[in-house]
Amino acid sequence: SQKIEQNSEALNIQEGKTATLTCNYTNYSPAYLQWYRQDPGRGPVFLLLIRENEKEKRKERLKVTFDTTLKQSLFHITASQPADSATYLCALDIDDKIIFGKGTRLHILP
Amino acid sequence: GAGVSQSPSNKVTEKGKDVELRCDPISGHTALYWYRQRLGQGLEFLIYFQGNSAPDKSGLPSDRFSAERTGESVSTLTIQRTQQEDSAVYLCASSFEGGGLTDTQYFGPGTRLTVL
Numbered sequence: 167s168q169k170i171e172q173n174s175e176a177l178n179i180q181e182g183k184t185a186t187l188t189c190n191y192t193n194y195s196p197a198y199l200q201w202y203r204q205d206p207g208r209g210p211v212f213l214l215l216i217r218e219n220e221k222e223k224r225k226e227r228l229k230v231t232f233d234t235t236l237k238q239s240l241f242h243i244t245a246s247q248p249a250d251s252a253t254y255l256c257a258l259d260i261d262d263k264i265i266f267g268k269g270t271r272l273h274i275l276p
Numbered sequence: 277g278a279g280v281s282q283s284p285s286n287k288v289t290e291k292g293k294d295v296e297l298r299c300d301p302i303s304g305h306t307a308l309y310w311y312r313q314r315l316g317q318g319l320e321f322l323i324y325f326q327g328n329s330a331p332d333k334s335g336l337p338s339d340r341f342s343a344e345r346t347g348e349s350v351s352t353l354t355i356q357r358t359q360q361e362d363s364a365v366y367l368c369a370s371s372f373e374g375g376g377l378t379d380t381q382y383f384g385p386g387t388r389l390t391v392l
Contacts, residue, residue, distance in 0.1 A: 170318075200380075209280070209367050209383025210319070255318065263332060264309070264381070268318035 169193065172256060176271040179246050187241040187270045189256030194265075196258040199232055201241050204253045204269065213254075214241075246274045278302075280384035282368050288390045289358055297353040297387045301370030308351050309381060310343055311367040319367065325351060358391045365389070 171190045179185040189199070197218050202210035216223045216232045216239065223230045229242040243250050255269040281300045289295050301308050310322040321335040325345045336342070340358075345351040355362055365388050369381040 207385070209369070209385055210381075211383070212380045215380070257319075263321060263324075263334070265321065266311075266319035268316075 170256065170258060170265060170267040172254075172267040173270040174268065176273060178273045178275055181246060181248060181274050181276050183246055185243040185246045185250065185272055185274070187254050187272065189239040189241070189267055191237050191258060194237070194258055194260055195234075196260060198259045199230075199239050200257045200259075201228075201230055201239075202255045202257060202266075204255060210255055243272075248274045248276050250274050280368055280370050280382050282366075282384040282387050284387055285385065286388045286390075288392065290392050291360060292357055294354065294356045295358055295389060297355075297366050297389070299351045299353070299368030299370075299384060301349070301351070301368070302382055304348075305370035305372055305382070306348050307371045307373060307379065308345060309369045309371075310351070310353050311369070312337075312364045313367055313386070314364045322353070322366075355389075358389075360391050363389055363391045 169192045173188055200215045201213045203213055204210040214223055214225055214230045216230050218234055227244045231240045251274045253269040253271045255266050257264050257266045283298045306327055308325040311319040313319050323330055323343050324332045328345045328347050340356045343353045365386040367383055367386045369383045371379040371381045373379045
């Protein structure tokens with residue numbers, strides 16, 4: 167069956183360090199992958215989209231990689247700040263249906 | 277409005293009652309999505325509208341769930357004979373064109389439904 171896996175445990179990172187979150191998938195061949203941020207009590211907010219023919223995408227302190235051989239996307243936040251603390255969700259596009267992972271809670275410790 | 281709005285923000289109901297959840301998408305957005313998010317879980321796709329037609333209803337968990345949309349405007353998600361397992365946050369999103377992840381989705385704040 168089709169499956170998306172994100173780090174199930176919360177990730178604690180010291181302020182200023184790089185946070186790396188993982189999104190693995192099985193039995194998919196997605197054309198696109200997106201990352202969203204979700205704060206408590208709010209809906210997700212779009213961050214970045216990466217296409218299957220793109221290896222890497224950057225936006226300010228954010229970087230996303232997409233390895234279709236490994237079936238994995240990595241999401242990096244450099245120079246992390248306490249304000250980056252949130253849940254980060256990856257989402258895949260399968261036959262125009264959008265499948266979300268469960269998300270990883272990130273805590274940036276001051 | 278400036279963003280997607282949903283109402284009510286919170287709804288507490290008794291098991292067996294019907295509930296109606298409303299979503300106002302961003303003006304001009306043709307695509308509208310409904311998701312369910314249980315506590316500590318990811319988003320579960322429910323239904324997708326392109327205009328007022330629903331090309332994909334496959335995510336609706338049972339025939340107690342239905343949704344409709346008026347033109348490219350408001351959508352209503354109705355849950356009949358609510359059960360305790362229906363308790364969750366129901367999120368609505370809209371996008372300019374639809375068609376999967378090629379188009380950014382903008383989410384509303386959600387409706388938190390609690391079935392007692």
